[in-house]
Each structure stands twice: as C-alpha cells, then as structure tokens.
Amino acid sequence: MQGALKSSVRLLHTARTIIFSNYGAPKEVLQVLKHKLPEPGLGEATLKLIAAPINPSDINQIEGTYASKPEFSKRFGSSDAVAVPGNEGVFEVIGLGEPQTGIDRETNSKDVVNTSLNTLEVGDWVIPKKASFGTWTTFKNAKISDLISLGKPNGLTPLQAATIAVNPLTAYRMLKDFAKLEKGDWFIQNGSNSGVGRMAIQLAKLWGIKSINVVRDRRDIDELKQELHDLGADHVLTEEQVADRSIKTVISDWTNGAMCKLALNCVGGRSSTNIAKQLTDQGVIVTYGGMSKQPVGIPTSLYIFKDIHSRGFWVTKWKNNNPEEFEQMIQKVASMFRAKELEVTAINTVEFQNLENAPSEEFLSLFKSSIAKSGKYVIVAN
Ligand SMILES: NC(=O)c1ccc[n+]([C@@H]2O[C@H](COP(=O)([O-])OP(=O)(O)OC[C@H]3O[C@@H](n4cnc5c(N)ncnc54)[C@H](OP(=O)(O)O)[C@@H]3O)[C@@H](O)[C@H]2O)c1
Structure with a gap:
C-alpha cells in the first residue's frame, strides 16, 4: 500500500x-x-x-x-x-x-x-x-x-x-433546509440563470418540486427562457413581468391557487420584494447573494399579515459547521453528475x-x- x-x-x-x-x-x-x-x-x-x-x-x-x-x-x-x-x-x-x-x-x-x-x-x-x-x-x-x-x-x-463545492451544494441545502417542500409544491427564485439558480432548477425537477424563475430581460430572452425550460424550469418570468400587478392571477392559474413556500434571493432590492410577494403564509425567503448591491426589501405587510420569515444562507459557514456532511454531499453531487442527473x-x-x-x-x-x-x-x- x-x-x-x-x-x-x-x-x-x-x-x-x-x-x-x-x-x-x-x-x-x-x-x-x-x-x-x-x-x-x-x-x-x-x-x-x-x-x-x-x-x-x-x-x-x-x-x-x-x-x-x-x-x-x-x-x-x-x-x-x-x-x-x-x-x-x-x-x-x-x-x-x-x-x-x-x-x-x-x-x-x-x-x-x-x-x-x-x-x-x-x-x-x-x-x-x-x-x-x-x-x-x-x-x-x-x-x-x-x-x-x-x-x-x-x-x-x-x-x-x-x-462542485459551491453552487450545487448551495442550491441543494437551500431547497432542503428552510421549508418543507413536498412533491408538487412551488418555489420562486431570482437570478435564475446563475450557477446556483440553474442547479436549483435541476434539483427541484428531480425532486418533483415546481419552480418559478425570474431573470433580467435581455435581447435573447426567448433563448434563455427555452434553455431554463430545458433544464426543468416550470415557468420563467422577467423582472418586469414579476413586478406587474397582474402576475398574481397568472401565477395563481399556474399553481391552482397555491402560493410559493420558498423564495431564493440572490439579487436584493426590488427583485427581492417581488419574489417575497409570491410567498404563502409563513413562507420563507432565503437570501444568499446581493447581486444588485441593494438591500433586501420586504414590505411590512408581508411580515404582519403573512408572518413570512426572512433567512440567510452562506455555504462556507454551513460546511465549516458540518464538515462530515459536507464531504458526503460532495460525493453525492459527484455521483449525480456521473449519473447525468445534474449538468x-x-x-x-x-x-x-x-x-x-x-x-x-x-x-x-x-x-x-x-x-x-x-x-x-x-x-x-x-
Ligand atoms: N451564500 C452562499 O453560500 C452562496 C453560494 C454561491 C453563490 N452565492 C451567490 O449567489 C449569487 C449567484 O452566484 P453564481 O456563482 O451562481 O453566479 P453566476 O453564475 O456568476 O451568475 C451571476 C448571476 O447574477 C446576476 N446578476 C449580475 N449582476 C446583477 C445585477 N446587478 N442585478 C441582478 N442580477 C445580477 C446574473 O444575471 P444576468 O445574466 O442578468 O447578468 C446571473 O444570474 C452571487 O451573488 C453569489 O455571491 C452565494
């Protein structure tokens, strides 16, 4: 040896x-x-x-x-x-x-x-x-x-x-650790075309969880929407679409009246406000990034009338606190890549x-x- x-x-x-x-x-x-x-x-x-x-x-x-x-x-x-x-x-x-x-x-x-x-x-x-x-x-x-x-x-x-060590783990833990998501439940996220966002889309699809994905508008938006649908996204909206008042009815039609149990936020500012508004009673918004460099904006009414929870996640802290589970997660994600369950x-x-x-x-x-x-x-x- x-x-x-x-x-x-x-x-x-x-x-x-x-x-x-x-x-x-x-x-x-x-x-x-x-x-x-x-x-x-x-x-x-x-x-x-x-x-x-x-x-x-x-x-x-x-x-x-x-x-x-x-x-x-x-x-x-x-x-x-x-x-x-x-x-x-x-x-x-x-x-x-x-x-x-x-x-x-x-x-x-x-x-x-x-x-x-x-x-x-x-x-x-x-x-x-x-x-x-x-x-x-x-x-x-x-x-x-x-x-x-x-x-x-x-x-x-x-x-x-x-x-392997950052984005898949971040998406995995955020989908597992903050809300009890059952098959058929909905979550919403912004920055959905990011590395983390793309992992969250794929994991949710694998686990039977439905996703609403928000991205910034761009010239080739239809191409990006198609790309995210191909990864497993149920719906893709632009920031402008999710900011529109009529979006509540549109989302309600998609979800048969259900609201999202979880919102994943890596942008902050108006974008975080708009995804928080799609949460159900006691829904959770998890902030893990601040790409817009604007503070997270959650309307007072969502705290008072819906008792929504605002949490944060940092994978570095998670792995320092869970060193053995971190290594197991790495091997798990590696086997998911090898089995072509994730890309x-x-x-x-x-x-x-x-x-x-x-x-x-x-x-x-x-x-x-x-x-x-x-x-x-x-x-x-x-
Ligand atoms: N807390 C944690 O443990 C943890 C772990 C991993 C990542 N993160 C954070 O998660 C975020 C995404 O990381 P990643 O590695 O997945 O990113 P990435 O693949 O490099 O993608 C960056 C994302 O940020 C968006 N973006 C860039 N500038 C923006 C702005 N001014 N306003 C709104 N969106 C903007 C991009 O959208 P466009 O295509 O529209 O530019 C894209 O979706 C980052 O904030 C990162 O720091 C946190």
Whole structure:
C-alpha cells in the first residue's frame, strides 16, 4: 500500500500563479507570477490545476468585501505579502510527499502511517476542503488533510468537478433546509440563470418540486427562457413581468391557487420584494447573494399579515459547521453528475496559457464591474 502512496514525479514544476498584494478592482490589482515549486513536504501532495471557476465571491474577496479573507504572506520570493485568489477548483494529484505518521485512528498506535491522511493516489482529482485555498494557480503543494478526493474522474468532467463545492451544494441545502417542500409544491427564485439558480432548477425537477424563475430581460430572452425550460424550469418570468400587478392571477392559474413556500434571493432590492410577494403564509425567503448591491426589501405587510420569515444562507459557514456532511454531499453531487442527473451549463472558459506574463486583456475584461458577460467563467489549465 505504501508503495502506491509514493509518486514517480519528483520534478520541480514551474508554476504560474495569480496574486494580489492589495485589495481592489481585480483589473487593477491582479498579477501573474512565475515561480518554482519545491517538492511536496511531509503529508503534502503536488497538485496540477484542471479548472477553477471565477465566482462572484472570488471577485468580492479580491475587492476586500467578502467575509472570508485570503491569507497574505511573503511567498514565491515576493518582497510584498501576497494572496492567491480562488476559493474553488479541481486539481489532479501529480506527486505525493512522504506519508505523514501519527496516531492511527483505528488501532490507536503511534508513529504509523495515518491511513486517513494518506489515501490519495497520483491521478486522483481533488478539491479544497475549505474556502480561500488559492485555486488560481497552475501547480501548488497542499496538505493532504486540506483536500477532498473525488477519486479518478470516471465520467466527471473538469467543469463539473471545478464547480462542485459551491453552487450545487448551495442550491441543494437551500431547497432542503428552510421549508418543507413536498412533491408538487412551488418555489420562486431570482437570478435564475446563475450557477446556483440553474442547479436549483435541476434539483427541484428531480425532486418533483415546481419552480418559478425570474431573470433580467435581455435581447435573447426567448433563448434563455427555452434553455431554463430545458433544464426543468416550470415557468420563467422577467423582472418586469414579476413586478406587474397582474402576475398574481397568472401565477395563481399556474399553481391552482397555491402560493410559493420558498423564495431564493440572490439579487436584493426590488427583485427581492417581488419574489417575497409570491410567498404563502409563513413562507420563507432565503437570501444568499446581493447581486444588485441593494438591500433586501420586504414590505411590512408581508411580515404582519403573512408572518413570512426572512433567512440567510452562506455555504462556507454551513460546511465549516458540518464538515462530515459536507464531504458526503460532495460525493453525492459527484455521483449525480456521473449519473447525468445534474449538468453544469452556460460556462465560458478562459485558458491559463494566456496568462504567461500578465493577465490577458480578455481575462481582465471579465472583471470590469463584476461579471462582464452572461454566464460563469472557469479558468482551465492546459
Ligand atoms: N451564500 C452562499 O453560500 C452562496 C453560494 C454561491 C453563490 N452565492 C451567490 O449567489 C449569487 C449567484 O452566484 P453564481 O456563482 O451562481 O453566479 P453566476 O453564475 O456568476 O451568475 C451571476 C448571476 O447574477 C446576476 N446578476 C449580475 N449582476 C446583477 C445585477 N446587478 N442585478 C441582478 N442580477 C445580477 C446574473 O444575471 P444576468 O445574466 O442578468 O447578468 C446571473 O444570474 C452571487 O451573488 C453569489 O455571491 C452565494
């Protein structure tokens, strides 16, 4: 067994890593650094990037407005303390350091290979256990105890694996943990074309829950509506349509008079008001994002006459509080991807090779405000 733990790869890799030394607009503060990677240390693995998404939280983290902060330290020979962005991503294990010894949990004996920390093999795909891992790098060494193994890909695609830990889990937990949704019940959400929104549509469809999905209007709105219907959306409305007074009757016709038990809000402002208005008595609105940068607006009458509940969800906190369940969820979502029950759609890719000396114009233009074009971007290694 121990033989399998050792790697044949003992080279020093030249890594390219995106760094920043001050918080600010990504376009202004990001740089690319080329540096040599040392051999992996005790209990460490050498990782090669497969793919890493650019999530809204990554942008907020670079701007300095995100609750979870990256670690700034002097590394890669830099004179300033630098941080590496990227909270999520998938890597391939290409090398392993000496196995870590310690107390074996099963036998309780000391100084033996701690099997729970040394089960990785070269070729396995891994994702970080925690946020602020610094995924925007082509190679890195990491503690095996900081990684979750997805094993060999076995049908899992790079884009699925790279985005497995945040959006599917967020959608999954929000649909399960805030309202008792039975088959045939309705929920409403805004930002429905986002990564989380698309996951919520697919999960709801799988579980027999009906969805009303709100998106911003655009030139190709009919195409987007069709795309979301194809994923499993029951109804798709624009922000203008859901804001119209007549929408209550339209929705009532769709639902046979039922109102929504749950509203998922990642936008805030007027958009949150409009989806909250579709809630039933004691319905729950869960806020998990604030894309409009406007406060959540819930009319007083909804609290008084309907006793609606307003809650919040942050997947980082959930996984820190539920580390074992988090790992089980990852394996569950991986098997749903492999079984083709879930799909990752509307992804644009940016190649790391364009970042040889400095982030390319194409890459930097993604950060002009938040996400410049529609759809999520994933950095792919080559
Ligand atoms: N709390 C948590 O644990 C958690 C976990 C994951 C994600 N999130 C949050 O969930 C949201 C979606 O994340 P994601 O990764 O799924 O996003 P994504 O795939 O990158 O999509 C971004 C979404 O935001 C919409 N949007 C952008 N700017 C907007 C604005 N000014 N007003 C209204 N909508 C706007 C986009 O709509 P258009 O196509 O119309 O631009 C799109 O639907 C983000 O706020 C993110 O921070 C939270």
